[in-house]
Amino acid sequence: MPTISIIIPILNEADNLPHLFVHIIGLNPPPQQVILIDGGSNDESLALTQSLITDLRVIQQSDIDWQVIQSQAGRARQMNKGAALATGDVLLFLHADTKLPPQAITDIKTATQDKKWGRFDVRLDSPDWMLKRVSKMINLRSRLTGIATGDQAIFIKRDWFEQIGGYPDQALMEDVEISKRLKTIGKPACLTSQVITSARRWQQHGTCRTILLMWRLRFDYWRGVPADNIWQRYYR
Template sequence: MSRFNVSIIVPVFNEADQLTPLMNRLRLLQDRVTEIIIVDGGSDDGSFEKLSSEFQVIQAEKGRANQMNAGAAQATSTWLIFLHADTHLSPSHINDMISLASLSQWGRFDVKLDDSAWAFRIIEWFINRRSSLTSIATGDQCIFVRKRFFDELGGYASLPLMEDVEFCKRAKRQAKPVCLRKAVTTSARRWQQFGVLKTVLLMWKLRLYFWLGVSADDLAKQYR
């Protein structure tokens, strides 16, 4: 089985309860990629100590953008995949990515939420449709990008929120993304915890305010 010239970068922070299933999923990818880099943001729940030595594990300043940039700086592959700890990426996703990656400098997957309720099918449809129309992806869609292109763009801006949206805005000015219809599955826990309607309205509001120029620091306070 061929190993692709891909580095998977996984930012984690206080994910102790999620680490065992995460590492089990990552083990299924080890033989398909050059390296898997887990970047801990200074967890205080024992996450760092629980991370397996079979993966490359580094520490960085807290914040997804900072952690992903640190992982990218360590990466040695042609392609980078940024994978959230609660998103499921399979070997077949990587196969599909590689088969179409030559069409662009970067891209993303469709997303599926891990709840069977009908409301989540509607949310998924809107997320994927919006992303296809705007060429803007969120981090749970597993953004992938050529390392050289990522470096040329200066990586992710050091923002506490919307770093993925801001990166896509810059990236799409240079190259149209590959939008893979194959969906990665991600956690619906935020919608489940805070309510579907409340969460959808909050996310729409945050995105609108970001486009209107409200600082990511101010938006992050509302998101928490």
């Protein structure tokens, strides 16, 4: 069975990091390795990550190979740097505010016996009926198009990741672009087990407004608008 390396880009995630560590430790079975890549946080993210890893090693509470490194800002650059240090047969790219199902490692090992890459279904962490509908639409769209989002915890066998040259070095839509490249050589495994991801952006900016924004940005990317321009509009 393949070994799994989890690669997590972080940026100003100090409030969330203790929860992230507890979550990863609770996976059964555990991954072989977890690499966290700090992209220049200006809070205590880097120091806290180093402290949490040290504590785990001192009390011998985890069989996981934990590592933390620094990188230039940019999620794609962070993930590529983490992938370069990973030792697993399969690379699982996880957002810091996304929680895997407890059996995620088993799900990935099973899926990658037949497929070279894939993703999970996603559920936004909100009881709001409209956000529940959004989650279902994201999953349906992903199945129909073969395109995954970063929130869906994309996993890729190392040889394919290297074959396509890793994540494209662009400011946004790196998940869409790598999905487009991967699906030209093989269909994704669309797992029905769910990851739970933060709904904070939807809640902060409004559900309808965020839906319309994402549709516009995806359409613009499809018609060739540069990723840097889309990034400016997304984070404006």
